Amino acid sequence: MNSNNCVEMGGSEEDDQISMMEDLRRGPWTVEEDFTLIxxxxxxxxxxxxxxxxxxxxxxxxxxxxxxxxNYLRPDVRRGNITLEEQLLILELHSRWGNRWSKIAQHLPGRTDNEIKNYWRTRVQKHAKQLKCDVNSKQFKDTMRYLWMPRLVERIQAAATTPATTGGSSSSTTTTTSTTTTTNSYPLNQTNMDCIVTSQLVVPHANNNTGNTCSNYGNTQMITPSYTPENSSTTAVSPVSDLTDCYYPANQSQNHEMFQHNNAINGGFTDALISPAGYFNQGIDFQAMVEQNNQWTDGGNGGDDFSDNLWNVEDIWFLKQQFNM
DNA sequence: AAACACATCAACCGCCAATGA
DNA sequence: GTCATTGGCGGTTGATGTGTT
Known part of the structure; x- marks a missing residue:
């Protein structure tokens, strides 16, 4: 290691040029290099x-x-185990800011822009691809907002109120507790998340320091929890998409009610609530979705095997009924 | 057991804005 | 005011791990 007494922290350009000429290492970092840098x-x-x-x-x-x-060595960096709350937050913030990864990362302490970016690309974009729509399309964004986010909220709620063994597909690694206050508060707590309660749903919400408004996914209004690593519903780093782990029969009724509520209002979807029909008149393959669901459900291995699912069977059935597809 | 396919993520690349000489 | 350098960001790639056939 050679870290002693190198005082020229603003070396000359010539030095920089020289260093650029040196044979620089690339590729994965070695333990020795990490140690040196740290x-x-x-x-x-x-x-x-x-x-x-x-x-x-x-x-x-x-x-x-x-x-x-x-991205890696910083002491406060957190890697892996993207929690449900974090997933929801990523969705929420991405819907607001788009691919502003660093800005999004600022609201997920310990998470790096690179990790969030990777998460988005590997999990979210994968499902956009499955739905045969562009991840930046309005259809996809609306789908996230009015279907996935409420689902995620349900799961967060369920994880907070049910034993780990019933916490959906991520139950094997879910840490649950109903505790909403803690002395060991994680940065994503009231300080940077606040919202209102109407339906006992508990979700994190980023405070962008510019006068937060409450998120409203579908007609599901949000409350923010006191978010801690202890009470967050954590999903393991696994091949499944935690975000879209939507096969969750225990709570399907809420989503149903969301649509039914809107139907009651307007004989269909309200203007305010973008009609999911819009998503499906551009080539989304219901049959493929159903078959995929069948594959997962037929596996009969419990939640994890179909936890990568975008839609639960009932969602698909309902939407088919709704739009006569 | 081997080959293949797919998923994940660390690391690099190129661009651009900020900064300083 | 201009130019060179640096840091930061988003996009992309390639290596590795994992699952499937």
Whole structure:
């Protein structure tokens, strides 16, 4: 390690050019490199990354060091186990800001933009692909808002009020407690999430510090919990999409009621609630969805095997009925 | 057991805005 | 005011792990 007394934290451009000419390492970081970087930052703090890399004796670009530190080595970085609350928050914030990953990450303490971006691409976009619609399309966004988010809310609620063994498909790794206050509060608590209660649903909501308004997914209004690692419903890092883990028979009625409520209002979907019919007149393959559901459900292995499902069977049935498809 | 397909995620790339000489 | 450098961001890629046939 070579981190001692390198004082030129703003080295000359010529030095930078020279360093750029050196054979720089690329690819995965070694344990030794990690150790070197951690040690250097522990002693000297973060600084100009190019200089830091050089002074620490790392044959890496400043950018590479910065990325490694921010995304992996930083002490407060959290990886894996995207909680349901975090998933919901990601959806909510993405619907608001789009692919502003770093901005979204600011509201999920410990999460990096890279991780959120990866999550979005691997989980969310996958399902957009399954639905044969663009992830940025209005249809897909509305689907998230009026179907997935309420589902997620239901699961969060269920996870908070039921034993882990009944906590849906993620039950095997779900940590549940009904506790809503804690002295060991996680940053995603009242400080940066607040909302109102109408239907006992508990979801996190980001405070963008600009006068929060309450989210309203479908006609489901939200309340924010006191969110802690202890009481959050955590889903394991698994191949399943936690976000769209929607096969959740125990709570299907709520979603049904959402549509029925709107039907009652307007003989169909209200103007305010974008009609899901819109999603399906652009080539979404109901049959494929049903077959996929059947595959999962026929597996008969309990929740996990079909937990990657976008729609529960009843949703599909209902929507088919609703739109005569 | 091997081959293949798919999912995940760490790391890189290119662009751009901010900063400083 | 101009230019070079840096840091930050979003997009993309490739290696690795995992599941399936």
């Amino acid at each position: 040690n250097y930052i522990a002693h000297h703090g973060e600084g100009r990354w190019n200089s830091l890399a050089r002074c620490a004796g790392l044959k890496r670009t400043g950018k590479s060091c910065r990325l490694r530190w921010l």
